[in-house]
Amino acid sequence: MAKRVSVLGSTGSIGRRVLNVVATLGEEVEVVGLSARHNARLLLEQARAFRPAAVGIADDRQSFVLKPLAAEGVDVCAGEDAAEAMATLPRVDLVFVALAGFAGLAPTLAALGAGKDVALANKESLVTGGKLVRNAQRAAAARIFPVDSEHAALGQCLDVCQPGGVRRLILTASGGPFLGKRREEVANATPEQAMAHPVWDMGAKISVDSATLMNKGLEVIEAYWLFDMPWDRIDVLIHPQSVVHSLVELADGSFLAQLATADMRLPIQYALTYPERRELRFPAARLELASIGRLDFARPDADQFPCFGLALAAGRAGGLKPAVMNAADEVAVEKFLASEIPFGALAGVIEATLADAPDGEIGGYDDVVRADRWARRRAAEAAAEVASRTRLGGR
Numbered sequence: 001m002a003k004r005v006s007v008l009g010s011t012g013s014i015g016r017r018v019l020n021v022v023a024t025l026g027e028e029v030e031v032v033g034l035s036a037r038h039n040a041r042l043l044l045e046q047a048r049a050f051r052p053a054a055v056g057i058a059d060d061r062q063s064f065v066l067k068p069l070a071a072e073g074v075d076v077c078a079g080e081d082a083a084e085a086m087a088t089l090p091r092v093d094l095v096f097v098a099l100a101g102f103a104g105l106a107p108t109l110a111a112l113g114a115g116k117d118v119a120l121a122n123k124e125s126l127v128t129g130g131k132l133v134r135n136a137q138r139a140a141a142a143r144i145f146p147v148d149s150e151h152a153a154l155g156q157c158l159d160v161c162q163p164g165g166v167r168r169l170i171l172t173a174s175g176g177p178f179l180g181k182r183r184e185e186v187a188n189a190t191p192e193q194a195m196a197h198p199v200w201d202m203g204a205k206i207s208v209d210s211a212t213l214m215n216k217g218l219e220v221i222e223a224y225w226l227f228d229m230p231w232d233r234i235d236v237l238i239h240p241q242s243v244v245h246s247l248v249e250l251a252d253g254s255f256l257a258q259l260a261t262a263d264m265r266l267p268i269q270y271a272l273t274y275p276e277r278r279e280l281r282f283p284a285a286r287l288e289l290a291s292i293g294r295l296d297f298a299r300p301d302a303d304q305f306p307c308f309g310l311a312l313a314a315g316r317a318g319g320l321k322p323a324v325m326n327a328a329d330e331v332a333v334e335k336f337l338a339s340e341i342p343f344g345a346l347a348g349v350i351e352a353t354l355a356d357a358p359d360g361e362i363g364g365y366d367d368v369v370r371a372d373r374w375a376r377r378r379a380a381e382a383a384a385e386v387a388s389r390t391r392l393g394g395r
């Protein structure tokens with residue numbers, strides 16, 4: 001029987017790749033729902049190609065574009081809850097959460113609450129509300145398939161390990177475009193430079209997060225929740241070739257690693273066909289180790305990447321701190337991409353926000369939303385202070 005999927009964030013960088021892979025799997029996968037934030041034209045195109053039962057658009061000013069679909073028998077849902085509606089469609093088995101940022105938390109919880117398995121390409125939902133996501137997953141006995149190359153790698157390694165036989169998880173990091181440069185050298189780097197990732201082709205936000213190594217800090221928190229591993233047993237190694245996607249150190253000192261080309265379609269396909277492995281039906285480069293020649297590993301330089309340390313500290317502090325840190329990062333990156341603050345100010349905005357953040361535990365989803373909103377306001381103030389000092393702002 002076909003696996004019936006809903007793809008949230010189908011017009012984004014990961015969502016488009018999910019649909020590319022789905023198209024090669026033929027009858028095996030049926031697309032039941034699609035949702036997007038505001039790219040209604042591409043959503044319309046995707047709906048015509050994949051014939052889902054329903055589509056959702058978060059920005060209801062764009063919903064007029066989708067009007068013709070109603071006459072074609074497709075349910076069209078518009079408004080803030082569109083992704084959640086697509087996450088809970090009764091016929092869906094697997095929900096692909098491919099939207100970016102904090103917006104991923106609510107639909108992830110909705111999908112798990114409705115008993116769906118989740119292919120999770122949204123790390124922010126675990127960073128901000130990991131406790132809620134884990135509780136919802138356990139209550140529903142649902143599966144989460146990580147669609148983040150490192151966590152997909154760890155999941156594949158852990159699948160063949162005895163529980164209790166694992167000493168340490170080691171996430172690899174490419175180091176991004178500024179690896180080896182001093183902080184002062186990149187303080188005024190442009191958005192284009194920060195987004196020019198040497199290995200991965202990704203969306204704007206995650207590309208900037210990779211340049212600051214914030215992305216790896218978020219991924220440590222993601223691993224903590226996904227794999228129930230204590231903080232001091234999750235490590236990070238810089239590995240510029242991005243061939244080894246992550247490693248597991250076992251009790252006897254042996255290591256297991258997963259190696260592959262840097263192509264997100266691999267973990268996407270694996271989430272869709274799990275536990276089976278299929279030959280790829282799309283053109284993809286084969287991993288040729290002899291032509292790569294060498295694999296390098298190094299410890300991350302805390303001084304070069306202050307955002308990495310901020311993320312780890314917030315993760316360890318727990319409670320609402322990771323949600324505050326995440327919101328501050330989303331705001332800081334947005335301001336940087338709009339050329340309102342320099343690259344070198346990203347860490348300062350996050351640090352200033354965290355310094356003022358009240359302590360608090362996560363009682364429920366509303367607590368996380370409040371922390372997120374508070375942090376966005378505080379981070380915007382911190383960014384405005386930076387902008388007025390550096391006179392980069394002034395719009």
Ligand code: MG
Nearest residue numbers: 148149150219
């Ligand atoms: Mg990753």
